[in-house]
Amino acid sequence: MAYTAPMKWDQLRAENCPVARALSVVGDRWTMLVVRDCFLGFRRFDEIQARLGVTRHVLADRLRKLEAAGVLRRQQYQDRPPRFEYHLTDAGEALFPTLVSLITWAEEHAPPDEMSEITLTSRATGQAVDPLLTDARDGEVITNRTVTVRRNRPSALPD
Amino acid sequence: MAYTAPMKWDQLRAENCPVARALSVVGDRWTMLVVRDCFLGFRRFDEIQARLGVTRHVLADRLRKLEAAGVLRRQQYQDRPPRFEYHLTDAGEALFPTLVSLITWAEEHAPPDEMSEITLTSRATGQAVDPLLTDARDGEVITNRTVTVRRNRPSALPD
DNA sequence: TTGACAGGTTCCAAAAGGGAACTTACTCAT
DNA sequence: ATGAGTAAGTTCCCTTTTGGAACCTGTCAA
Numbered sequence: 001m002a003y004t005a006p007m008k009w010d011q012l013r014a015e016n017c018p019v020a021r022a023l024s025v026v027g028d029r030w031t032m033l034v035v036r037d038c039f040l041g042f043r044r045f046d047e048i049q050a051r052l053g054v055t056r057h058v059l060a061d062r063l064r065k066l067e068a069a070g071v072l073r074r075q076q077y078q079d080r081p082p083r084f085e086y087h088l089t090d091a092g093e094a095l096f097p098t099l100v101s102l103i104t105w106a107e108e109h110a111p112p113d114e115m116s117e118i119t120l121t122s123r124a125t126g127q128a129v130d131p132l133l134t135d136a137r138d139g140e141v142i143t144n145r146t147v148t149v150r151r152n153r154p155s156a157l158p159d
Numbered sequence: 160m161a162y163t164a165p166m167k168w169d170q171l172r173a174e175n176c177p178v179a180r181a182l183s184v185v186g187d188r189w190t191m192l193v194v195r196d197c198f199l200g201f202r203r204f205d206e207i208q209a210r211l212g213v214t215r216h217v218l219a220d221r222l223r224k225l226e227a228a229g230v231l232r233r234q235q236y237q238d239r240p241p242r243f244e245y246h247l248t249d250a251g252e253a254l255f256p257t258l259v260s261l262i263t264w265a266e267e268h269a270p271p272d273e274m275s276e277i278t279l280t281s282r283a284t285g286q287a288v289d290p291l292l293t294d295a296r297d298g299e300v301i302t303n304r305t306v307t308v309r310r311n312r313p314s315a316l317p318d
Numbered sequence: 319t320t321g322a323c324a325g326g327t328t329c330c331a332a333a334a335g336g337g338a339a340c341t342t343a344c345t346c347a348t
Numbered sequence: 349a350t351g352a353g354t355a356a357g358t359t360c361c362c363t364t365t366t367g368g369a370a371c372c373t374g375t376c377a378a
Contacts, residue, residue, distance in 0.1 A: 016276035018265035019195045019258060025269055026261075029186055029335090036178045039308050045356050055336050060357060070268070081343040083355060091268040096303040097292040098260040099178060102185075105257055106177035109229070109250040110184055117175040121307045122294065129294040129306055133256040135281065136289040139298070144255040147288055148280045149198050188366095204325050214367050219326060240374040242324060320378085327372075334365070341358070348350085 025069045026095065030054050030062055032102070035088070035095055038072065043085040071095065100131050184228045185254065189213050189221055191261070194247070194254055197231065202244040230254070259290050 026032050030052065037048050049059050063086055066072040071092040074084045088095075103118060120129045133142040140146060185191050189211065196207050208218050222245055225231040230251040233243045247254075262277060279288050292301040299305060 016271050016273055017195070018262045018269075018271070018275050018277060020192060021269040021271060022261040022265035023188075023191055027186075027188055027191060029182070029188075032182055032186060033179060036176070036308075039303060040310065046354085049356095055338095056357065057337095057359085058335065078344095078355090080345095081355075083344095093303050094264055094268055096306075097290075097301070098257065098264055099308075100292060100301060100306075101257040101260045102181040103177045105253055106181035109253055110177075110180040112175050112177070112180060114175055115311060116177050117311055118177060119309045119311055120301075121309050122299070123305055123307055124299070127296075129299075129301060130296055131256075131301055132293055132295040133259060134291055134293050136291040137286075140281070140283070140288075142256070142259060142279075142288060142290055144198060144252050146282055147255075147259075148282055149195075149258075150278050150280050151199065152274060152276055152278055205323085208325095214369090215326070216328085216368095217366065237324090237375095240324075322377085323375085325373090327370105329370080330368090332365100332367075334363105336363075337361090339358105339360080342356090344354085346351105346353080348352100 022098075025066075025071065026098070028062065028065075030058060031066065032095075032099070034059070034062055034066065035071065035092065036099060038086060038088050038092065039096065039099065043087060045084075045086075048086075066092075097133075101133070104131050181257075184225075184230065185257070187221065187224075189217060190225065191254075191258070193218070193221055193225065194230065194251065195258060197245060197247050197251065198255065198258065202246060204243075204245075207245075225251075256292075260292070263290050 026035065033052055033054075034048060037051060042048050042051060045056075045059065045063070048054075049056055052059070054062075063072065063074075067074055067086075069091075070089055072086045073089050073092075075087050077083055077085050100120065103120065106112075107116060120131065121127065122129050134140060135142055135147075185194065192211055192213075193207060196210060201207050201210060204215075204218065204222070207213075208215055211218070213221075222231065222233075226233050226245075228250075229248055231245045232248050232251075234246050236242055236244050259279065262279065265271075266275060279290065280286065281288050293299060294301055294306075
Protein backbone atom coordinates (compact mmCIF):
# COMPACT_ATOMS: atom_id res chain seq x y z
CA MET A 1 0.00 0.00 0.00
CA ALA A 2 1.09 3.54 -0.69
CA TYR A 3 -0.16 5.41 2.36
CA THR A 4 2.16 6.76 5.00
CA ALA A 5 3.02 4.43 7.85
CA PRO A 6 0.47 4.37 10.68
CA MET A 7 1.34 6.61 13.60
CA LYS A 8 2.17 5.05 16.89
CA TRP A 9 1.26 7.45 19.68
CA ASP A 10 4.72 7.68 21.13
CA GLN A 11 6.10 8.47 17.69
CA LEU A 12 3.73 11.35 17.02
CA ARG A 13 6.38 13.86 17.90
CA ALA A 14 8.42 12.92 14.84
CA GLU A 15 5.42 13.51 12.59
CA ASN A 16 5.36 16.36 10.16
CA CYS A 17 1.87 17.45 11.10
CA PRO A 18 2.10 20.19 13.74
CA VAL A 19 -1.19 19.08 15.26
CA ALA A 20 0.25 15.64 15.89
CA ARG A 21 3.42 17.12 17.32
CA ALA A 22 1.51 19.40 19.68
CA LEU A 23 -0.69 16.53 20.81
CA SER A 24 2.32 14.34 21.47
CA VAL A 25 3.09 16.84 24.24
CA VAL A 26 -0.29 18.05 25.50
CA GLY A 27 -2.74 15.57 23.95
CA ASP A 28 -2.90 13.40 27.00
CA ARG A 29 -5.92 13.07 29.28
CA TRP A 30 -4.38 15.00 32.19
CA THR A 31 -1.63 17.14 30.71
CA MET A 32 -3.58 20.29 29.83
CA LEU A 33 -5.19 20.20 33.26
CA VAL A 34 -1.73 20.25 34.81
CA VAL A 35 -0.84 23.20 32.58
CA ARG A 36 -4.07 24.92 33.58
CA ASP A 37 -3.18 24.57 37.24
CA CYS A 38 0.26 26.02 36.59
CA PHE A 39 -1.35 29.08 34.97
CA LEU A 40 -3.59 29.33 38.03
CA GLY A 41 -0.51 29.44 40.22
CA PHE A 42 -0.53 25.92 41.61
CA ARG A 43 3.01 24.65 41.39
CA ARG A 44 3.46 21.82 43.87
CA PHE A 45 2.99 18.11 43.49
CA ASP A 46 0.57 17.47 46.33
CA GLU A 47 -1.44 20.56 45.53
CA ILE A 48 -1.96 19.60 41.90
CA GLN A 49 -2.57 15.97 42.79
CA ALA A 50 -5.29 16.90 45.26
CA ARG A 51 -6.93 19.36 42.86
CA LEU A 52 -7.03 17.01 39.88
CA GLY A 53 -7.62 13.71 41.62
CA VAL A 54 -5.11 12.11 39.28
CA THR A 55 -3.07 9.31 40.80
CA ARG A 56 0.34 10.29 42.14
CA HIS A 57 1.99 7.82 39.81
CA VAL A 58 0.44 9.32 36.70
CA LEU A 59 1.07 12.89 37.86
CA ALA A 60 4.76 12.13 38.45
CA ASP A 61 4.93 10.70 34.94
CA ARG A 62 3.18 13.69 33.36
CA LEU A 63 5.36 16.22 35.17
CA ARG A 64 8.45 14.36 34.00
CA LYS A 65 7.22 14.39 30.41
CA LEU A 66 6.23 18.06 30.53
CA GLU A 67 9.67 18.90 31.86
CA ALA A 68 11.31 16.81 29.14
CA ALA A 69 9.19 18.59 26.52
CA GLY A 70 10.34 21.97 27.83
CA VAL A 71 6.89 23.07 28.99
CA LEU A 72 7.65 23.03 32.71
CA ARG A 73 10.80 23.78 34.65
CA ARG A 74 11.48 21.98 37.93
CA GLN A 75 12.64 24.52 40.47
CA GLN A 76 13.98 23.69 43.92
CA TYR A 77 12.46 25.86 46.64
CA GLN A 78 13.90 24.06 49.67
CA ASP A 79 17.15 22.27 50.39
CA ARG A 80 16.64 19.75 53.16
CA PRO A 81 14.77 17.72 52.18
CA PRO A 82 14.93 18.81 48.53
CA ARG A 83 11.53 20.03 47.37
CA PHE A 84 10.49 21.27 43.96
CA GLU A 85 7.98 23.50 42.28
CA TYR A 86 6.94 23.28 38.66
CA HIS A 87 7.02 26.53 36.72
CA LEU A 88 5.89 27.22 33.18
CA THR A 89 8.71 27.92 30.76
CA ASP A 90 8.30 30.30 27.82
CA ALA A 91 7.12 27.33 25.78
CA GLY A 92 4.64 26.53 28.53
CA GLU A 93 3.34 30.09 28.67
CA ALA A 94 2.93 29.94 24.90
CA LEU A 95 0.20 27.38 25.48
CA PHE A 96 -2.02 30.17 26.81
CA PRO A 97 -3.88 30.69 23.52
CA THR A 98 -4.62 26.97 23.35
CA LEU A 99 -6.03 27.05 26.88
CA VAL A 100 -8.09 30.13 26.03
CA SER A 101 -9.44 28.44 22.89
CA LEU A 102 -10.52 25.44 24.91
CA ILE A 103 -12.21 27.68 27.48
CA THR A 104 -13.98 29.68 24.78
CA TRP A 105 -15.17 26.54 23.03
CA ALA A 106 -16.42 24.92 26.22
CA GLU A 107 -18.35 28.01 27.32
CA GLU A 108 -20.12 28.00 23.98
CA HIS A 109 -20.48 24.32 23.15
CA ALA A 110 -20.10 22.29 26.33
CA PRO A 111 -22.04 24.39 28.80
CA PRO A 112 -21.80 23.68 32.53
CA ASP A 113 -24.64 23.05 34.90
CA GLU A 114 -23.59 25.94 37.07
CA MET A 115 -21.47 29.04 36.71
CA SER A 116 -18.01 28.53 35.30
CA GLU A 117 -15.13 28.30 37.66
CA ILE A 118 -12.84 30.41 35.49
CA THR A 119 -13.10 33.88 33.96
CA LEU A 120 -10.63 35.60 31.64
CA THR A 121 -10.02 39.13 32.81
CA SER A 122 -7.90 41.92 31.35
CA ARG A 123 -5.11 42.97 33.68
CA ALA A 124 -5.29 46.49 32.27
CA THR A 125 -9.02 47.16 32.50
CA GLY A 126 -10.23 44.49 34.90
CA GLN A 127 -12.98 43.64 32.45
CA ALA A 128 -13.79 40.22 31.05
CA VAL A 129 -12.19 39.68 27.65
CA ASP A 130 -13.81 38.22 24.53
CA PRO A 131 -11.14 36.14 22.77
CA LEU A 132 -11.00 36.25 18.99
CA LEU A 133 -8.46 34.66 16.69
CA THR A 134 -7.23 37.11 14.06
CA ASP A 135 -4.53 37.40 11.42
CA ALA A 136 -1.69 39.51 12.82
CA ARG A 137 -1.00 40.95 9.37
CA ASP A 138 -4.39 42.47 8.55
CA GLY A 139 -6.57 41.84 11.60
CA GLU A 140 -9.00 39.60 9.72
CA VAL A 141 -10.87 37.05 11.80
CA ILE A 142 -9.61 33.49 11.44
CA THR A 143 -12.29 30.84 11.07
CA ASN A 144 -12.51 27.74 8.96
CA ARG A 145 -14.50 29.90 6.53
CA THR A 146 -11.75 32.45 6.04
CA VAL A 147 -8.71 30.19 6.34
CA THR A 148 -7.85 26.90 4.71
CA VAL A 149 -5.92 24.14 6.36
CA ARG A 150 -3.73 23.12 3.45
CA ARG A 151 -1.54 20.11 3.17
CA ASN A 152 1.81 21.15 1.75
CA ARG A 153 2.51 17.77 0.26
CA PRO A 154 -0.57 15.95 -0.98
CA SER A 155 -1.18 12.65 0.72
CA ALA A 156 -0.76 9.46 -1.22
CA LEU A 157 -4.31 8.58 -0.22
CA PRO A 158 -7.25 9.21 -2.53
CA ASP A 159 -9.29 12.31 -1.75
CA MET B 160 -10.73 16.72 54.18
CA ALA B 161 -11.96 19.98 52.73
CA TYR B 162 -10.89 19.75 49.12
CA THR B 163 -13.31 19.09 46.30
CA ALA B 164 -13.84 15.48 45.33
CA PRO B 165 -11.24 14.12 42.92
CA MET B 166 -12.26 14.17 39.29
CA LYS B 167 -12.77 10.89 37.55
CA TRP B 168 -12.05 11.31 33.86
CA ASP B 169 -15.49 10.26 32.68
CA GLN B 170 -17.02 12.78 35.07
CA LEU B 171 -14.99 15.74 33.82
CA ARG B 172 -17.87 16.95 31.74
CA ALA B 173 -19.90 17.76 34.81
CA GLU B 174 -17.07 19.91 36.18
CA ASN B 175 -17.39 23.63 36.44
CA CYS B 176 -14.03 24.33 34.90
CA PRO B 177 -14.46 24.92 31.16
CA VAL B 178 -11.00 23.48 30.47
CA ALA B 179 -12.04 20.22 32.07
CA ARG B 180 -15.30 20.21 30.14
CA ALA B 181 -13.55 20.83 26.83
CA LEU B 182 -11.02 18.11 27.54
CA SER B 183 -13.76 15.65 28.41
CA VAL B 184 -14.70 15.91 24.73
CA VAL B 185 -11.41 16.50 22.89
CA GLY B 186 -8.76 15.72 25.51
CA ASP B 187 -8.29 12.18 24.35
CA ARG B 188 -5.20 10.86 22.62
CA TRP B 189 -6.80 10.53 19.18
CA THR B 190 -9.80 12.81 19.18
CA MET B 191 -8.24 16.06 17.97
CA LEU B 192 -6.50 14.15 15.20
CA VAL B 193 -9.88 12.88 14.04
CA VAL B 194 -11.17 16.46 14.12
CA ARG B 195 -8.10 17.59 12.18
CA ASP B 196 -8.81 15.05 9.47
CA CYS B 197 -12.41 16.21 9.25
CA PHE B 198 -11.20 19.79 8.69
CA LEU B 199 -8.88 18.43 6.01
CA GLY B 200 -11.86 16.87 4.28
CA PHE B 201 -11.42 13.24 5.24
CA ARG B 202 -14.80 11.96 6.31
CA ARG B 203 -14.85 8.19 6.01
CA PHE B 204 -14.00 5.49 8.49
CA ASP B 205 -11.42 3.56 6.50
CA GLU B 206 -9.79 6.73 5.24
CA ILE B 207 -9.31 8.18 8.72
CA GLN B 208 -8.26 4.84 10.14
CA ALA B 209 -5.58 4.40 7.51
CA ARG B 210 -4.31 7.97 7.94
CA LEU B 211 -4.07 7.88 11.72
CA GLY B 212 -3.06 4.28 12.25
CA VAL B 213 -5.48 4.10 15.19
CA THR B 214 -7.13 0.74 15.68
CA ARG B 215 -10.58 0.36 14.12
CA HIS B 216 -12.05 -0.42 17.50
CA VAL B 217 -10.79 2.80 19.08
CA LEU B 218 -11.73 4.89 16.05
CA ALA B 219 -15.30 3.54 16.13
CA ASP B 220 -15.46 4.45 19.81
CA ARG B 221 -14.11 7.99 19.27
CA LEU B 222 -16.45 8.68 16.38
CA ARG B 223 -19.39 7.55 18.52
CA LYS B 224 -18.30 9.84 21.35
CA LEU B 225 -17.71 12.80 19.05
CA GLU B 226 -21.17 12.30 17.58
CA ALA B 227 -22.67 12.06 21.07
CA ALA B 228 -20.85 15.27 22.06
CA GLY B 229 -22.31 17.06 19.03
CA VAL B 230 -18.96 17.63 17.34
CA LEU B 231 -19.57 15.31 14.39
CA ARG B 232 -22.71 14.42 12.48
CA ARG B 233 -23.04 10.95 10.93
CA GLN B 234 -24.38 11.32 7.42
CA GLN B 235 -25.49 8.48 5.18
CA TYR B 236 -24.13 8.76 1.66
CA GLN B 237 -25.25 5.35 0.34
CA ASP B 238 -28.25 3.08 0.96
CA ARG B 239 -27.30 -0.50 0.20
CA PRO B 240 -25.26 -1.29 2.12
CA PRO B 241 -25.69 1.72 4.39
CA ARG B 242 -22.53 3.79 4.46
CA PHE B 243 -21.77 6.91 6.44
CA GLU B 244 -19.58 9.99 6.40
CA TYR B 245 -18.66 12.05 9.43
CA HIS B 246 -19.15 15.79 9.07
CA LEU B 247 -18.24 18.58 11.48
CA THR B 248 -21.22 20.26 13.10
CA ASP B 249 -21.20 23.95 14.04
CA ALA B 250 -19.78 22.92 17.41
CA GLY B 251 -17.12 20.92 15.58
CA GLU B 252 -16.20 23.83 13.32
CA ALA B 253 -15.93 25.99 16.42
CA LEU B 254 -12.91 23.90 17.37
CA PHE B 255 -10.97 25.58 14.57
CA PRO B 256 -9.28 28.16 16.84
CA THR B 257 -8.15 25.37 19.15
CA LEU B 258 -6.65 23.51 16.22
CA VAL B 259 -4.96 26.69 15.00
CA SER B 260 -3.56 27.35 18.48
CA LEU B 261 -2.08 23.87 18.59
CA ILE B 262 -0.55 24.33 15.13
CA THR B 263 0.91 27.71 16.05
CA TRP B 264 2.35 26.37 19.28
CA ALA B 265 3.90 23.33 17.63
CA GLU B 266 5.51 25.37 14.85
CA GLU B 267 7.14 27.52 17.48
CA HIS B 268 7.87 25.12 20.32
CA ALA B 269 7.84 21.57 18.98
CA PRO B 270 9.63 22.00 15.67
CA PRO B 271 9.62 19.19 13.12
CA ASP B 272 12.58 17.58 11.48
CA GLU B 273 11.31 18.49 8.05
CA MET B 274 8.85 20.94 6.60
CA SER B 275 5.40 21.00 8.17
CA GLU B 276 2.67 19.10 6.47
CA ILE B 277 0.08 21.79 7.06
CA THR B 278 -0.10 25.51 6.24
CA LEU B 279 -2.81 27.98 7.18
CA THR B 280 -3.77 30.05 4.15
CA SER B 281 -6.21 32.91 3.75
CA ARG B 282 -9.02 32.06 1.33
CA ALA B 283 -9.26 35.73 0.38
CA THR B 284 -5.62 36.54 -0.32
CA GLY B 285 -4.05 33.11 -0.70
CA GLN B 286 -1.31 34.19 1.67
CA ALA B 287 -0.20 32.36 4.81
CA VAL B 288 -1.85 33.79 7.91
CA ASP B 289 -0.20 34.64 11.23
CA PRO B 290 -2.70 33.74 13.96
CA LEU B 291 -2.99 36.06 16.94
CA LEU B 292 -5.44 35.88 19.82
CA THR B 293 -6.99 39.27 20.54
CA ASP B 294 -9.80 40.78 22.57
CA ALA B 295 -12.79 41.33 20.29
CA ARG B 296 -13.76 44.44 22.24
CA ASP B 297 -10.59 46.49 21.88
CA GLY B 298 -8.25 44.42 19.73
CA GLU B 299 -5.65 44.02 22.47
CA VAL B 300 -3.45 40.94 22.23
CA ILE B 301 -4.34 38.19 24.69
CA THR B 302 -1.39 36.59 26.46
CA ASN B 303 -0.90 35.39 29.99
CA ARG B 304 0.75 38.76 30.59
CA THR B 305 -2.27 40.79 29.57
CA VAL B 306 -5.03 38.49 30.78
CA THR B 307 -5.59 36.72 34.07
CA VAL B 308 -7.18 33.35 34.44
CA ARG B 309 -9.31 34.00 37.48
CA ARG B 310 -11.15 31.49 39.59
CA ASN B 311 -14.63 32.80 40.26
CA ARG B 312 -15.03 30.87 43.46
CA PRO B 313 -11.82 30.41 45.43
CA SER B 314 -10.83 26.81 45.91
CA ALA B 315 -11.09 25.25 49.34
CA LEU B 316 -7.43 24.38 49.03
CA PRO B 317 -4.71 26.57 50.51
CA ASP B 318 -2.96 28.86 48.06
C1' DT C 319 -18.09 -17.67 -7.11
C1' DT C 320 -14.52 -15.13 -6.14
C1' DG C 321 -12.68 -10.82 -4.92
C1' DA C 322 -13.04 -6.06 -3.66
C1' DC C 323 -15.02 -2.38 -0.92
C1' DA C 324 -16.77 -0.14 3.31
C1' DG C 325 -17.80 0.01 8.04
C1' DG C 326 -17.80 -1.97 11.51
C1' DT C 327 -17.37 -6.03 15.63
C1' DT C 328 -14.89 -9.65 18.17
C1' DC C 329 -11.02 -11.74 20.36
C1' DC C 330 -6.76 -11.88 22.90
C1' DA C 331 -2.54 -9.99 24.73
C1' DA C 332 -0.09 -5.86 26.15
C1' DA C 333 0.04 -1.33 28.06
C1' DA C 334 -1.76 2.24 30.79
C1' DG C 335 -4.34 3.82 34.66
C1' DG C 336 -6.65 3.80 39.42
C1' DG C 337 -6.23 3.11 44.50
C1' DA C 338 -3.84 2.64 48.39
C1' DA C 339 0.13 1.91 51.13
C1' DC C 340 4.98 2.71 51.75
C1' DT C 341 9.50 5.48 51.72
C1' DT C 342 12.59 9.23 52.61
C1' DA C 343 14.06 13.22 54.85
C1' DC C 344 13.31 16.58 57.23
C1' DT C 345 10.55 20.03 61.12
C1' DC C 346 7.99 20.99 64.98
C1' DA C 347 5.27 20.30 69.13
C1' DT C 348 4.92 17.26 73.40
C1' DA D 349 13.20 11.18 72.22
C1' DT D 350 8.97 10.35 70.52
C1' DG D 351 5.40 10.94 67.60
C1' DA D 352 2.81 13.65 64.23
C1' DG D 353 3.03 16.40 60.15
C1' DT D 354 4.77 17.79 55.53
C1' DA D 355 6.24 17.05 50.70
C1' DA D 356 7.46 14.40 46.83
C1' DG D 357 7.65 10.63 45.09
C1' DT D 358 7.74 5.12 44.47
C1' DT D 359 5.83 0.48 44.75
C1' DC D 360 2.30 -2.92 44.49
C1' DC D 361 -1.79 -4.99 42.72
C1' DC D 362 -5.83 -5.05 40.11
C1' DT D 363 -8.96 -3.05 36.47
C1' DT D 364 -9.61 -0.61 32.22
C1' DT D 365 -8.07 0.75 27.85
C1' DT D 366 -5.56 0.06 23.87
C1' DG D 367 -3.16 -2.42 20.02
C1' DG D 368 -3.20 -5.98 16.48
C1' DA D 369 -5.29 -9.00 13.79
C1' DA D 370 -9.10 -11.60 12.14
C1' DC D 371 -13.85 -11.90 11.18
C1' DC D 372 -18.66 -10.38 9.63
C1' DT D 373 -22.20 -8.22 6.58
C1' DG D 374 -24.15 -6.38 2.35
C1' DT D 375 -23.40 -5.14 -2.29
C1' DC D 376 -21.33 -4.87 -6.84
C1' DA D 377 -18.33 -6.27 -10.73
C1' DA D 378 -15.64 -9.75 -13.22
